[in-house]
Amino acid sequence: MATAKADSLSGRPLRLPSLTCPFPSAVNPHVDEVNRDTLAWLTASGMIADGDQLERFRLARYGWLGARTYPYASRELCQLVTDWCVWLFAFDDAYCESDRRAAEIARALPQLYSVVEDNEGDEPVENVFARALLDVKTRIRKHGTADQLDRWRVTTKDYLSAQVWEAANREDDVVPTIDDYIFMRRRTGAMLTVFALIDVAAEVCLTMDEWRHPVVHEMTEHANDVVVWDNDLISYAKERGEANIRNNLVSVLVGHTGCTIQEAMDRIGAMRDEAVAAMAALAPATEALGSPAVDAYVHGLQYWISGSVDYSLTSSRYVGAWQ
Numbered sequence: 001m002a003t004a005k006a007d008s009l010s011g012r013p014l015r016l017p018s019l020t021c022p023f024p025s026a027v028n029p030h031v032d033e034v035n036r037d038t039l040a041w042l043t044a045s046g047m048i049a050d051g052d053q054l055e056r057f058r059l060a061r062y063g064w065l066g067a068r069t070y071p072y073a074s075r076e077l078c079q080l081v082t083d084w085c086v087w088l089f090a091f092d093d094a095y096c097e098s099d100r101r102a103a104e105i106a107r108a109l110p111q112l113y114s115v116v117e118d119n120e121g122d123e124p125v126e127n128v129f130a131r132a133l134l135d136v137k138t139r140i141r142k143h144g145t146a147d148q149l150d151r152w153r154v155t156t157k158d159y160l161s162a163q164v165w166e167a168a169n170r171e172d173d174v175v176p177t178i179d180d181y182i183f184m185r186r187r188t189g190a191m192l193t194v195f196a197l198i199d200v201a202a203e204v205c206l207t208m209d210e211w212r213h214p215v216v217h218e219m220t221e222h223a224n225d226v227v228v229w230d231n232d233l234i235s236y237a238k239e240r241g242e243a244n245i246r247n248n249l250v251s252v253l254v255g256h257t258g259c260t261i262q263e264a265m266d267r268i269g270a271m272r273d274e275a276v277a278a279m280a281a282l283a284p285a286t287e288a289l290g291s292p293a294v295d296a297y298v299h300g301l302q303y304w305i306s307g308s309v310d311y312s313l314t315s316s317r318y319v320g321a322w323q
Contacts, residue, residue: 017269035063
């Protein structure tokens with residue numbers, strides 16, 4: 001069981017709850033090439049200019065995240081989804097895990113929205129994040145349908161706008177309410193943007209009716225909760241004391257229930273186990289839809305849960321704080 005430095009209130013080392021997962025785990029056979037080329041793509045993008053920070057990205061081996069969460073994808077499609085994950089990590093480090101003000105993030109949105117919505121115009125895209133975003137969008141258009149691209153557009157804009165809310169919490173020293181946090185974490189965590197690419201990576205296509213189907217929506221919401229709550233637990237040891245720690249479910253529960261940090265972590269562990277159980281209970285209903293695309297999507301959600309835990313518990317981005 002992973003442990004970290006002591007809780008300042010109890011004086012006891014923090015213990016990470018057991019993140020059990022009944023879903024299959026696998027690694028894409030192209031992991032080494034993807035890991036190499038996603039770092040090269042990040043370096044060429046200019047999103048990370050600092051040499052030390054780039055080295056941290058190299059050590060984090062993000063290719064293994066893409067390979068574990070999309071083990072079924074072809075070489076080219078695994079590269080696409082992994083590059084998108086790395087874009088999200090780079091943007092998160094630059095704008096979200098920092099002291100950036102809400103207004104500063106809001107002013108960056110027009111450049112990013114313009115790219116997402118095909119309004120970048122004829123002039124070269126100068127912002128490095130917008131330029132890398134354009135590259136990702138171009139590849140999604142190449143491999144996906146118009147509906148799949150639109151789904152990614154909507155979820156990406158939702159993710160970007162949610163960062164303003166998160167920054168406002170940092171700026172005003174606000175710990176959001178439990179309900180507000182759970183609702184917004186489904187957006188700030190960017191999971192819908194990566195879930196939107198599952199059927200692209202699987203080379204199938206959910207119809208819009210299937211994407212919106214109540215059972216598929218409920219399955220998606222549970223998977224979203226599990227991954228972001230797991231991330232809050234795993235990243236807490238790294239992030240406590242940093243600017244964005246208010247935007248973590250551990251801090252939210254401590255701030256609004258008066259429990260200890262360990263009690264909050266244990267409660268989140270129980271919450272995520274309940275969400276995993278709910279996903280398993282919904283499986284017969286998704287299978288009853290008789291859609292190969294829905295089946296592939298559900299398997300993709302399951303791989304995101306197992307893969308994100310497998311990756312995070314071995315990644316230098318998180319593991320050092322739990323030793």
